[in-house]
Amino acid sequence: MDLILPILYTIVPAALIAATPLLLTAMGGLFSERSGVVNIGLEGLMVMGAFGGIIGTLFFDSLGFGAASAWMGILVAIVLGALFSLFHAVASITLRADQIVSGVALNFLAVGLTVYIVREVFDKGQTDTISSGARLFRINVPFLSEIPIIGPMLFSRVYATTYIAFLIAIVVWYVVFKTPFGLRLRSVGEHPMAADTMGINVNRMRYIGVMLSGAFAGSGGAVYAITTAGNFAGGTIVGQGFMALAALIFGKWHPFGAMGAAIFFGFAQALSISAQQIPGLANVPQVYMLILPYVLTILALAGFVGKAEPPKALNQPYEKGSR
Template identity: 70%
Template sequence: MDIMQILGLVIPAAIFAAAPLILTALGGLFSERAGVVNIGLEGLMVMGAFTAIITTLTLEGMGMGGPVVILLALVISILIGSLFSLFHAVASITFRADQIVSGVALNFLAVGLTVFIVRLLYNKGQTDYISNRIYRMDVPLLSDIPFIGPLFFSSAYMTSYVAILLAVIVYFVIFYTPFGLRLRSVGEHPMAADTMGINVNRMRYIGVMLSGAFAGLGGAVFALTVTGNFSGTTIVGQGFMALAALIFGKWNPLGALGAALFFGLAQALSITGQQIPLLSDVPPVFLLIAPYVLTILALAGFVGRAEGPKAIGKPYIKGSR
């Protein structure tokens, strides 16, 4: 196996694996830039994956099929993720509960609720498999470019390119629009933002709900591309890896994009490692744990130098310093 074959195996798999992490990390960015810690990203991904599969199975049962089913599943997952994030928003913003505890509760609630509904609907621990999924495709024209085309634009999922495009859009929104300025201000100095007439709590609610929307989309993309069904173990650690990518990327959309691609590469190597000569002799268990070990090492090496928004995790009480 030559170098081009190895790259052709690893790079598409890395971009594919990174897409749900990119989307979920962008969601976490909106919440944490607004000053609300959101470790409930895992639970929000669970809700997105659950909603996408249940919606697809329901529409298939009605005789529907094709891209419209996928589109509806993604849209409904975004809406449900956004609504489910309100549990965290109300607890942490309105009632000023501990944001870490609220996020943990959100994760437990998502898994428990979805597994209960699945058992109620299907009398077993997992759903049936869907027929309409997101499949690989060659990007017209771009896949014909020598060297680059086969690596980046052949046998690819369109959701991967949508995730990368959204990272660029979010970067522009956060740093070059009035909305982004207001969002960052309530995460850095909420009292000053309040003095300037910005409704701090409303902006924080918007940030948390956007985190639910993006994480719900991330979970839906994972379910519709990777698993094809839903169970209590469909989302296992991806939400925490996305949170790690956000911190590793220093709360910057492009930094989170790069970190998610790095973690996606680690996941790709764990999947394709047995086909690569240099890694074929490595015990499979080491390849499987590699993404999580790299996540820990990345955070251990960089979290100390990555400073988040100054007011992150601090409830705002009007008139207080």
């Protein structure tokens, strides 16, 4: 026990911090995919968010906003992500492009566009690092961090963004499953023609779904860039978007499922970094931890870990009057 607890005290917060951007982005993917639009472009939206988050933070910090500038940066990322997702929305909803191809193009475009701008502005491949005054700090939650065992694990040295992300997941669950808006969103993703008959504007709901995915993925990218990376370059976001997509699928397109999957993937990530210090795990090659999330997602899809059923109308453009 004496040996394990200190390890848990470092790994659990690290896992939660790694899970945060995945969770936020997976919530975005949930809105898009529940409305029937596949979003392979989550990765690109996260890139945009990371870019917006860092640029926003640098900008507001230079104006003297100090500690508030990181939050302003996240706000910039949310707006930028939502706007950028319009590319995907217009192509795949209005122009009936293949949703997967459009998402792939979105990923290319995000990296190309952001790095191009960074090179134009900073004359090098990466932005300046945000100053320590503008960064988010790891906090100890007053009172709760005093609780033995749970305190140091869950409420110490964690970013506020982590708690916000978990709250958001609960809100998303409520919105998607307990409100008329959520019912409409889901009906559009399951049976768009029936939804249309009931007077729901299918394409408008899908636009909202995709733009929400852009906003959430943008925030996810920004949180990652601001808390973990500190600056933005073409390689800041490498695969987190796809991992968020994996979390969404592994979580069976449900907010709490995705939350569990995100935490799990966060643990795999934290373990892959610090497994060397853990007795019993030190001899396990790092590669197993690295590929674990992906292998599990495949197994989940194949039905070995409970069948993951996508929304019925996923990946189908809606044409009025078609059968």
